[in-house]
Amino acid sequence: xxxxxxxxxxxxxxxxxxxxxxxxxxxxxxxxxxxxxxxxxxxxxxxxxxxxxxxxxxxxxxxxxxxxxxxxxxxxxxxxxxxxxxxxxxxxxxxxxxxxxxxxxxxx
Amino acid sequence: xxxxxxxxxxxxxxxxxxxxxxxxxxxxxxxxxxxxxxxxxxxxxxxxxxxxxxxxxxxxxxxxxxxxxxxxxxxxxxxxxxxxxxxxxxxxxxxxxxxxxxxxxxxxxxxxxxxxxx
Numbered sequence: 383x384x385x386x387x388x389x390x391x392x393x394x395x396x397x398x399x400x401x402x403x404x405x406x407x408x409x410x411x412x413x414x415x416x417x418x419x420x421x422x423x424x425x426x427x428x429x430x431x432x433x434x435x436x437x438x439x440x441x442x443x444x445x446x447x448x449x450x451x452x453x454x455x456x457x458x459x460x461x462x463x464x465x466x467x468x469x470x471x472x473x474x475x476x477x478x479x480x481x482x483x484x485x486x487x488x489x490x
Numbered sequence: 491x492x493x494x495x496x497x498x499x500x501x502x503x504x505x506x507x508x509x510x511x512x513x514x515x516x517x518x519x520x521x522x523x524x525x526x527x528x529x530x531x532x533x534x535x536x537x538x539x540x541x542x543x544x545x546x547x548x549x550x551x552x553x554x555x556x557x558x559x560x561x562x563x564x565x566x567x568x569x570x571x572x573x574x575x576x577x578x579x580x581x582x583x584x585x586x587x588x589x590x591x592x593x594x595x596x597x598x599x600x601x602x603x604x605x606x607x608x
Contacts, residue, residue: 391530425493426533426581426599468532477523477546478597480532 384409386471388481395459396489403454403484405443405469414472415452417443418480421465429454429467439463459488494600496582502606508570511603515563515584521595522559524567525581527602533581539565569605577607 385408395401407413417429430438432445432452443454452469469481495514503509515522520541525533536555538546541562550557554573559565569576579602585595 386532425601428596431596470532475546477535477538478533480534482530483532 384471384473384479386469386479386481388467388469388484390484391482392485392487394487394489397461398458401454401456401459401463401486401488403467403469403486405452405454405481407450407452407469407471409450409471409473411474413445413447413452415443415445416470416472416478417441417452417454418468418470419465420468426468459486461488461490464488494582494584494598496580496600496603498603499601500604500606502608503572504608505574506571508568509572509605510569511567511580511582511605513565513567513582513600515565515582516586516598519584519586519598520562521585522565523581523583523585523597524557524565525583527579527581529578536567572605572607574607577605579604 387406389404416431418426419429420426441454441456443452445452464487466483466485468483470478473479494516497512501509522539524536526536527533535549537544537550537557539559542559555569557567581602582600583597585597587595
């Protein structure tokens with residue numbers, strides 16, 4: 383079965399601390415993975431995708447096929463990073479499968 | 491660019507009543523998606539259109555849900571009759587082969603319609 387698991391519903395850190403939002407997936411073959419973010423009162427938007435291998439707003443995510451993970455990381459959290467983060471997998475039928483989401487709370 | 495437009499933003503109805511949601515995708519985007527997002531969950535695809543054709547409606551509860559995308563632009567999602575369990579956010583998204591980098595289209599989401607069924 384194709385599935386995305388985000389084990390943490392809430393992650394709370396202090397400003398300046400490192401952040402790691404966990405994402406594990408289940409997929410046969412080469413997965414295509416994404417991180418989406420939803421800031422308060424805003425729409426869901428793409429943060430980054432693994433194929434582009436870029437850093438957006440200081441966030442990076444590395445695909446680890448051995449551990450079937452795609453964790454989102456940032457070395458120094460900012461208060462404006464507080465949001466809901468969703469990991470998503472592109473299924474072999476072309477649809478996005480989302481995890482349950484993790485709320486990141488960055489405290490001052 | 492206004493992005494994906496959805497209306498209404500909020501809807502409160504009594505159970506057994508019909509309800510309809512409307513979506514206007516980004517101009518030029520030929521792929522349109524309807525997602526259901528329950529509280530505390532990630533979005534789940536209901537139906538995907540390529541132009542006018544529904545290419546994936548396997549998750550759409552066809553006994554009460556229907557959708558259409560006439561002329562391959564705007565789309566309407568309908569529930570008739572609504573049940574208490576239909577209370578959720580209904581998201582519309584659109585993409586085109588040119589909206590992202592690499593091989594995969596980037597999906598752009600609308601603000602959603604929050605439905606409350608009493």
